[in-house]
Amino acid sequence: MRITDIHGCEVRPGRLVEWTLDPLMVEAATSQPDDSRPPAYVQESHIRTARTVREDGLFVPTWLGAAFDIPGAVDLDVLETALRTWTLRHETLRSGFRWVRDEMRRFTAASEAVALRRQDVGDFPRAQELSRHLQDRFDVAADALAWPNFLYTAVVRDDSTSVYMAFDHSNVDAYSIQRIPAEIHALYVAGTEGRADDAAPVGSYVDFCELERANADQVDDTHAIVARWREFITRCDGRLPAFPVDLGLEPGGGLPEQKLLHEMLVDDADAAGFAAYCRPFGGSQVGILAATSLIVHDIGGEPVYRTVVPLHTRAKSRWTESVGWYVGGAPIEIPVAQARGFDDALNMVRGALRTNKALAHLPIARVLRLLGSDFRPTSPDLYSIVSFVDARGIPGAGQWDELKAYALLRVSYGDQVCAWFTRLHGGLQLAMRYPDTEIAYKNMRRYAEQLRDIITSVARSAPPSLANARQHGNRPLPAPRLSSETSKLAL
Numbered sequence: 001m002r003i004t005d006i007h008g009c010e011v012r013p014g015r016l017v018e019w020t021l022d023p024l025m026v027e028a029a030t031s032q033p034d035d036s037r038p039p040a041y042v043q044e045s046h047i048r049t050a051r052t053v054r055e056d057g058l059f060v061p062t063w064l065g066a067a068f069d070i071p072g073a074v075d076l077d078v079l080e081t082a083l084r085t086w087t088l089r090h091e092t093l094r095s096g097f098r099w100v101r102d103e104m105r106r107f108t109a110a111s112e113a114v115a116l117r118r119q120d121v122g123d124f125p126r127a128q129e130l131s132r133h134l135q136d137r138f139d140v141a142a143d144a145l146a147w148p149n150f151l152y153t154a155v156v157r158d159d160s161t162s163v164y165m166a167f168d169h170s171n172v173d174a175y176s177i178q179r180i181p182a183e184i185h186a187l188y189v190a191g192t193e194g195r196a197d198d199a200a201p202v203g204s205y206v207d208f209c210e211l212e213r214a215n216a217d218q219v220d221d222t223h224a225i226v227a228r229w230r231e232f233i234t235r236c237d238g239r240l241p242a243f244p245v246d247l248g249l250e251p252g253g254g255l256p257e258q259k260l261l262h263e264m265l266v267d268d269a270d271a272a273g274f275a276a277y278c279r280p281f282g283g284s285q286v287g288i289l290a291a292t293s294l295i296v297h298d299i300g301g302e303p304v305y306r307t308v309v310p311l312h313t314r315a316k317s318r319w320t321e322s323v324g325w326y327v328g329g330a331p332i333e334i335p336v337a338q339a340r341g342f343d344d345a346l347n348m349v350r351g352a353l354r355t356n357k358a359l360a361h362l363p364i365a366r367v368l369r370l371l372g373s374d375f376r377p378t379s380p381d382l383y384s385i386v387s388f389v390d391a392r393g394i395p396g397a398g399q400w401d402e403l404k405a406y407a408l409l410r411v412s413y414g415d416q417v418c419a420w421f422t423r424l425h426g427g428l429q430l431a432m433r434y435p436d437t438e439i440a441y442k443n444m445r446r447y448a449e450q451l452r453d454i455i456t457s458v459a460r461s462a463p464p465s466l467a468n469a470r471q472h473g474n475r476p477l478p479a480p481r482l483s484s485e486t487s488k489l490a491l
Contacts, residue, residue: 001066001178001391001400001407003420003431004262006138009067009406011131012162014155015123017076019083020141021094021148022115029094029109030147039097039104040209041216041363042325043170047097047104049380050144058255058413060380063142064174065166065408068181068400070188074154074161076118082187083152084116085197086180090323091204092171096147108206116152130155138166138410166408169325171205174389174407174420175312176323181405182396203316205324212313216366225359229367232306232331240364240383241307241331243417245300245447248439255379260411261444262431265421265452266459271428273459281346282353284428285309285388288421289353290345291454292386293336295447303337309353310387311360328360329383342458381416390423398425409433417444428455 021029039047046062053060070079087093088111095108124130134153141151149168154161165180187197219226233240249256266274271284278287293305308329314320332352339345364382391397399405407422411433417440419432430448434440 001181001397001405001422002262002264002424002429003174003407003409003422005260005409005411006065006067006135006164007131008260008262009408010404011127011134012155012157013123013125013127013130014157014162016121016130016133017118017154017156018121018137019080019116019118019152022117025109025113025115026148028113029096029107030098032107032109035095035106035108035206037106037108037206037210038213039106039170040205040212040325041365042327043097043209044104045363045365045382046170046325047144049382053255053380054145059139060255060413061139061142061410062144062169062380062412063138063166063410064169064172064177065138065142065164065410066177066180066406067162067164067408068184068403068405070161070163070185071403072160073158074156075192076154076156078191079154079161079163079188080116080118081191082184084114085187086183087116088114089183089199089202091206092324093148093150093167095206096149106206124155134164135410138164142166142168144168144170162404164408166410171325172323173312173325173327174387175314175326175394177407178389178391178394178397179321179323181400181403182394185396185403202321202323203318205319205322205326208319208322208324208326212363215361216363219362219366219370221370221372223362223370225362226367226370228356228359229331229364230371232333233371235304235333236306242415243384243434244296244302244305245417245443246439247415247417247435247443248437249415249435255413256415256435256437258411258414258433259436259441260409260431260433261448262429263448264426265428265430265448266455267427268425270456270459271423274428274455275423277458277461278346281343282350284390284421284423286346286349286353287455287458288388288451289332289334289349289386290342291451292419292447293334293349294339294342294345294454295450297336298450299443299446303335305334305336307332307386308364308383309360310385311357313361315361328362329364329385330356330358330360332356342454379415380412381414381418384416384418386419386421388421388423392423392425400424401426 097104153164275284313328314326417434422429
């Protein structure tokens with residue numbers, strides 16, 4: 001699915017209907033005794049960060065969502081049943097947290113108690129008004145500090161219905177979002193045909209949280225992984241890494257508003273050519289990180305590119321279809337000033353990922369706690385990321401364009417750059433959230449344009465042999481397209 005915000009996903013007028021968890025169910029669930037299964041470290045970090053930022057006087061929505069169409073006239077009763085069945089399938093959606101002093105404790109509603117309440121909100125004849133309403137509604141209903149923290153909506157028309165679903169990030173990751181259109185469609189079609197849901201049960205993210213945390217809590221501050229993180233953070237001047245270019249931020253200033261850049265970087269042919277060239281080195285993810293390291297060195301001049309690479313933690317098949325936040329991070333350092341060309345950078349990234357990939361299985365929040373450093377979060381993004389997902393194999397991916405399917409980001413406030421690359425059947429898409437300053441805009445445009453230059457140049461050349469890859473080949477960079485205005489920003 002292409003990544004965008006609610007204003008970029010082809011919102012069209014219609015009659016708005018929404019579903020929330022029934023208030024009687026919510027009252028009963030929040031009165032349940034504690035569930036002994038703790039939050040995942042990533043959940044706890046996310047929610048504590050949201051609380052800290054809120055205490056500092058700023059409301060920062062951080063929800064993710066999915067948008068897709070159901071063709072033809074919709075049967076709302078059948079759609080409601082499909083939404084309830086899907087909710088039952090994923091235990092994290094009926095599990096929330098409450099504070100007991102400074103401790104987060106889980107509660108979980110019984111599956112048989114799950115009930116949705118439908119409300120007819122009314123007609124929205126103008127698309128812009130509807131998209132603003134949806135954003136405002138999702139901000140409230142998918143709040144990290146509330147429960148329930150998700151909302152289902154449908155915009156009903158005679159010829160089609162558009163479904164919009166939003167979730168606080170503590171419940172979902174990108175892969176969870178991308179699976180939603182096919183799963184809801186399958187349940188809806190089964191309902192219209194009078195068939196029962198025959199999908200196999202999926203693993204519970206709540207169970208995963210318990211297992212991951214139990215494993216993480218066995219690690220102490222003498223562990224080799226913690227030592228490697230300590231060294232990495234020390235070389236980052238005691239902080240987690242930011243995107244190493246000028247973003248035009250005032251030192252000590254407040255959390256800035258953000259903007260979203262989203263576009264198809266290259267078409268399918270160039271994306272395939274780039275992947276083929278990079279395959280001996282580890283694939284497109286390695287290629288994008290290598291290109292990024294070279295570009296940020298050109299723009300910002302840092303001799304070493306440091307970043308935390310997001311990697312999924314769905315290590316077992318039982319978690320493959322599960323909705324949850326299955327993401328860890330591996331720190332890498334690329335001495336890019338020493339690279340003689342693109343192939344050198346590819347080898348550097350490949351080596352760094354091979355060495356540090358296993359570090360992603362220990363949650364970063366656990367590492368920070370063991371380091372004993374004061375990482376009081378003041379931004380919803382603890383560090384800058386460059387993420388890559390090949391989404392072509394996800395069920396239903398071939399129909400995403402036809403169904404107007406999108407993955408949704410909430411763009412609000414933040415001082416980091418977060419870039420998501422998605423390999424689609426139509427090519428390679430870039431979505432990037434960055435601080436809303438003139439300098440950041442110019443440098444992000446410069447980054448995207450140079451990245452496109454590198455990808456197309458590499459894609460249209462012959463792929464390297466495995467032998468060349470092992471011999472540290474030296475493919476030169478294409479000449480970057482620099483205007484006199486953007487060139488000044490490198491100083």
